[in-house]
Amino acid sequence: MNLAIVLNVVIQGVLTGLMYGLMALGLSVIFGVVRVVNFAHGEFAVVAMYATYLLFVGLGLDPLISLLPIALAFFAIGYFLQITLVNRFVGRSEHEQFILLVGLAIIIVNGLLMIFGPDARPTNLPYSLDSFEIGPLFIDTARVYSAVAALLVSAALFAFFRYTTTGTAIRACADNLTGAGVVGLNVKRLYAVTFGIGLACVGAAGSLMVTIADASPSLAQSFTLLAFTIVIIGGLGSMTGALVGGVLIGVSEAMASFFFAPSMKSMFSFALLVAVLVLRPQGLMGRRA
């Protein structure tokens, strides 16, 4: 085995993992604060992919730019969804939330099928076939840009939660809900903001995803599963955890396909998930409850 090839595989895995991580981050924020399991998470990512595709085809917007309006729009959708629908389900059993969001997921996937048809819609960026050649390494240009963008969005989110009043208030809600209510925080509004932020994350991640995959309704379910796996491995409610989990899954899948059979690579992710659940249930970066 050539070391350069292994390094190439690892780097690609890290870059893909950062995109996965951003998607999982959205789930982690919602899950960690609102305590609602968003089983339609991957479906929202695919909606964002279609939105990015439309903006690219219609207005020629690059995904790295359209990411911003899409994230904003998804924030609004999330805020609205939380206030009108999801809020009734806060504090209710997980299986009830599950049915609600599975119903939503079915509607989204089949709605996309009705509108766009079953065939994948490619976003052909001018740089989507380029790669950086560094010695013996070939690193996809689009993947590098997307990974950097994913890091920037995550950094912005970190800053929001650390340095703004709203962000601090949301963290307070997550840590101690009763206490947050007692000191007079508007929990309902904060939950709506949080759900909005979660969807903004998944919207941004969906925009970036078009650089590696073509928009199609059938992607959604595997995205949802992927996001859940990453969040549990990284640690629920831990923001760095989501990114670390994403990278870990990206690299481990890449290595598994390289050293073992590519068709079995997802087995390693699920094995990793079981191992983390058993050995470190709070996740790799999570705090002990």
Place this chain on the structure above:
Amino acid sequence: MKDMWTAIPARGRVILLVLLAALLVAPAALDRYFMSVLILIFYFAFVGQAWNIMMGYAGQLSLGHALYAGLGGYVAALLWFYFGIGPWIGVFAGVAVAAAFGAVIGWLGFRFGIEGVYFALLTIAFAEFTRIAFDNMSFTGGPGGLFLLYEEQRTHEWWNLRGGPLLFYYLGLALAAGGALLTAWLARSRLGYQWLAVREDQEAALSLGVGAFRAKMIAVLISASMTAIGGVFLAFYYNSLFPAQAFDIGRSIEIILAPVIGGLGTIFGPIVGAFILTPLGEALIALTAKFGVDLPGTKAVFYGLTLMIIITLRPDGVWPWLKRLLGLEPKS
């Protein structure tokens, strides 16, 4: 057993007997289409009941029940395929394998305190893991599928589940009814009360000396075994198995819809749920066709919408509400 019957109010007993009698004689009047729909209803009522025992009574959220159905089906089908061993024996092997997987999942989950969504993810992980494993095994046919021969000269061999719709109709009815009886019996047993105690407040249950681990393990084992029996039923009904369908997370979701929509932790919930959801899907297909809507996906959108509406309006499921409506609340 007798007090199970007397616990039902008189009006309920009449309705129950009439419905049961109707289902027993129904094949004489029904065409094959309605029978094929009823067979699906019975299947989902039965596996839904299995899931209900684990979630509705013992409070453990499994989103990977397709695993047990798939394993049961595959094991029995493989025994038939390679050794000609009939499903009435194969079902024991299938149940044993599924229960073994259930035991591992339960042991990991309950020993290491994995709960709620985490436990659900654990069950999904096992189901997905097994799906990919079956995709990569050649003796099970891999993703190409496992096919059982259709032999016309053997269609009378009901003991080998080689029959037509009538056989599967009555078998399905027996499973659905048997599953409900078993659940009713378990719910009134000591174990049933232990489950309730564990579900409502594990800490308190522990302090009262209820063996929470043991109670939950038994729930998983019973649930996995029942689901595996359902899997054998389906495998011989369809004569084919594919990992991508047998172990798919979509299959797991289908299994839980009926009990949740019908009413979790009730005996009739899974049955009512199955009688709502399967006909709903069929009715939506017929309605979209009738109104000339030929856009694929339309039916599914309305199906999803119905799920959201029911769970918003009747979070406890339809059955508790229906029970009040029919005046079937037991007098306290």
Place this chain on the structure above:
Amino acid sequence: MTRTTRRNFTAGLGAAGFVAGTAPFNIVRAQSAALKIAVVLPRSGYLAPAGQSCHRGALIAPKVLADYGHKVELVHIDCESNADVARTQTERAINDGAQVVVGAFDSASTLAMAQVCEQRKIPLIVNIGAAPQLTEQGYKFLVRNFPTGGMLVTNGLKLIKDELEVTKLDAKTAVFLHANDTFGTAQRGAMDKIFPTAGLPFKLLESIAYDPKAQDLSVEITKVRALNPDLLIVVTRAADAIKMVRDMVRQRFEPKGIISPGSPGLYDEEFYQALGPLSDYALYNLPWANPKSKMTQALEAAFKPAYPNFRFAVECFNVGFTFEALLVAAAAFKKAGTADGTELMKAVRETNIAEHVMIGPAIKFDDKGQNVGIPSAAVQNFHRTPTVTLPADVATAAPVLPIPGWQKRT
């Protein structure tokens, strides 16, 4: 069954939705009437792309068949890529008077329907479905006018040999890359069995199976690049074929040929849309519509105005086989002079249709109901259009190997 019993049942259940769709039972089966065919296809769910493509073939078929003197009435059913739905809806369609069933692209659904058709003595004509077992399960009311996975690979490998000879390409090594799904494994099984004795001039270095749900194939391509084969032999689906080519371009891996021994993926519209000039020169050995057949031309003429947004050249595989399945049914109906299932099935088994759409000899079925005479053609992408390059008698262009480098495309 009469309507009354059904209504009683509906009332008993109180499920209002059941009433809908119970059209009057059609017992009129005179020769003057049209043959009623249920076309079951996965138009939603994960097989929707293929299912909808086949559906387009079914929609234009009645008009073309009418021009050839066949009267058919089609009932279109979406089986949602779900065997449960395929089964119940087939039952319903037969209740409503369907006399023949055509479908269903997906093996699981097809098998579910096969049992219904067998028990009800209604002919089932498989339009597409490569699992060899379909015609090995002992069904007497099932025929398949589509090659098995083994036939595809046997024919495909033979054509690879011809292609290398015609283009005088000296290829010494190859890697086989395939999706690990129903179709991909069928091809892999055939490949493992047939390749060692196929007498091909190159060595097969490795066979690699990939997860069809994979988000990207960069690692797989890295692996292939490390082996540096002359030829890349692939069995793909549309989405992963696109990812495969993109990753090859990014990693500057340029084999002398990209050849499929018989699989979709390299000729779907999304493949051309996503890759533009990079989609050119991919070569696939598949049964294909005969551009020189009159019936193919008639089908194309009907397709164009009906689907201005789709290209017949791209869709002719799905459209052609779906049309041919309907043609088999219609011809058998004409021959039998009755729509009685058993009589009709007898005529279906004796099918002998010389003039049809796909390349090859007359459509005939063996004892098991399999058409064993379906050959493959070597089809290559030129200017984003599938072009038949071999066998020479139906070819409209010559094959090009080695393929030009990625940067040399326009």
